[in-house]
Amino acid sequence: MSVVTRFAPSPTGYLHVGGARTALYSWLYAKSQGGEFVLRIEDTDIERSTEQAKQAILDGMQWLGLSWDKGPYLQTERFDRYKELVQKLLNEGKAYKCFMSAEELDKIREEQKARGEKPRYPGTWRERTDHPEGESFVVRFKNPQEGKVVINDHIRGKIEISNTELDDLIIQRSDGTPTYNFCVVVDDWDMGITHVVRGEDHINNTPRQINILEALGAPVPEYAHVSMILGDDGKKLSKRHGAVSVMQYRDDGFLPQAVINYLVRLGWAHGDQEIFTLDEMIEHFSLDAIGQSASAFNTEKLIWLNQHYMKSLPASEVASHAKWHFNEQGIALAKGPALEAVIAIQADRVKTLKEMAQISRYFYEDFSEFDEKAAKKHLRPVAKEPLETVKDKLMAVEDWNPETIQQAINDTAEMLEIGMGKVGMPLRVATTGSGNSPSLDVTLNLISKEKVGQRIDKALTFIANRENS
Structure with missing residues (x-):
């Protein structure tokens, strides 16, 4: 059997860290088994779904390098298919029309709560045929009333849910639109999904979806429910912990390789190995090796990985991502050395690509002022x-390179x-504007001979003005 996995986000916001990890696990499993990875946009919540959010998800996936083999499919383009199958279940007596009003159902649930019972739909219209003319209705799935649903979860092991715990789920709203749980079932069937990797918050949906799949005569996929990600403080990851959007990590200066490597280790392990290439992840990945316990996000660990990749990846690859940050900060790269050359000497001096752009401005443009503290000293x-x-000695150099500069x-x-130090430090401040830079031989080599001369003149003018003030 060929493996087909899917990532199915709702376009109601950005691609968050938890979703990205789920997508990664699903993607890795498909690749490790020589299978296919499907991207599906679950946009049935029309009021909350936006084109902007859909694009944010696609951008996040592309930035991470998680390419899809099929899709992106949109649920809103498949409404005819859902309606066809709702009618099929109605015709076969596996679903029914329910005319109970929302107010009536709310009243029943309040009474159930007051008696200490689990609030649920009592099946009032399950067998009734006295349907009122012209009244609005929802369609409910006729959930089995006996037996149990058994899920052999790849992460959580055997899960059993008695059918008596499940009420009759609405599969079509009163306005004729299908509900989330029904659309998911039809999509997984039609798209040949064999393995569903998703968050643990979906565990309660799974038995309902399995029952609908079986009622439709569809194969039941295998499931793997991933635990949530916690913040550094042990609480559920949220905006208060800083960046939770994948693209925010790009904006903050992280490489996608670092984010991917960090996310894969938030719940999965292969021995004590911490750093993985994408090929190594694919080679070693297994759904059964994902841990059950929640994972705590550690920003310092992500920074460590980012520094590793900035230093170890080919400078050209780092440059392809760093370029965005230089452009974002208004640094004109055409006016200076090749970005790869700057990265080669700056990578071990910063934590992020954003910082790299901030401290590398002097390679591409003249500074208006010297750093006050460095100039004073x-x-x-x-x-x-x-x-x-x-x-004088630098301007006399004919072959401008690190050796002749030194x-x-x-x-x-x-x-x-x-x-x-009495030559180097004044020269460093004169040519870079501050007291921090890589070694002067490589730094001046990238600034150019002409600019070095002009900047030393500027420093000499600064000293003269200081003497006369």
């Missing part, structure tokens, strides 16, 4: 001679008989 009158001397700095310190 290093652009003093005593730095005038070292800056003038090193400028030699010019060494020669200046030797000629003036001063420590390297």
Whole structure:
């Protein structure tokens, strides 16, 4: 049997972390079994579904690299199919029209609560045929009243639910639109879904859906219900914990490789291994290896992974993601060195791509002011001679490269008989605007000889003005 999995989000908001992990597990299982991964947009909640949210889900999936083999299917485009099958169940006596008003049902439920009973529909219209003319009705599924539903869950093991615990579910509303639980069943059947990976909040839906599948004569897929993700404080992950939207992690400067690697380990393990390539995840992934307990989100761990990938991935791959942040911060990349070259010397100095763009601006544009603290310490009158001397030596360099640049700095310190710091620090502040940068040989090499000269002149002017003030 060929494996077919699916990810079926509702387009009522962004793609959140929990949804992304579910999508990842579903995607990995399909890939590990040589199967197919289906993307389905469950947009039957027409009032809350938006085109913007749908696009946010697609953007999040694409950014993570979770490509789908089929879809994205929209439930709103399949209403005729749902109605056809509702009618089939009505014709076969496996569903019925219920004319009970919402007010009447609410009253019954309040009475049940008062008696300490579980509130539920009492089956009033289950066998009735005295249907009133012209009255609105819902269609309810005739749930079996005997026996039990057994789910052999890949994560939770054997789950048994007595059919007496389940009431007759509404499968079509009074306005003729199908309900979520019915649409899911029909879609999973029509799309040949063999394995359903979803959150534990759907466990209560599963026995109902299995009963409808069996009533339709459809095969029942295998299930894996994933535990929730908790915040650092042990409470359910929410906006108060920071970013919970996948695209917010992109905006905050995380690489998709780091997010994917982090998410896969939020509940799944392969020995003690922490870092996985995508191929390794596919090779080792198993639904049965997903843990039952909830996973706590650890932002520091994600940052550690992000730093690892910034340093270890090819600079060109990091650059393809970093480019967005430079553009977002208005840094014109055409006016400076190749972004790959900057990444190669900055990757181990930052936690995120956003920070990388922030500290790399001086490679692409001139700064209007020197960092106040650094200038106060290093652009003093005593730095005038070292800056003038090193400028002369640098401008005399014909083959501009890290080796010749370093030699010019060494020669200046030797000629003036001063420590390297008394040349290097004023030069660093003069050329980068601050007291922090990678080693000067590689930094100046990327800034260019002409700009280095201009910036040293600017620093000398700053020192002169300081002397005269």
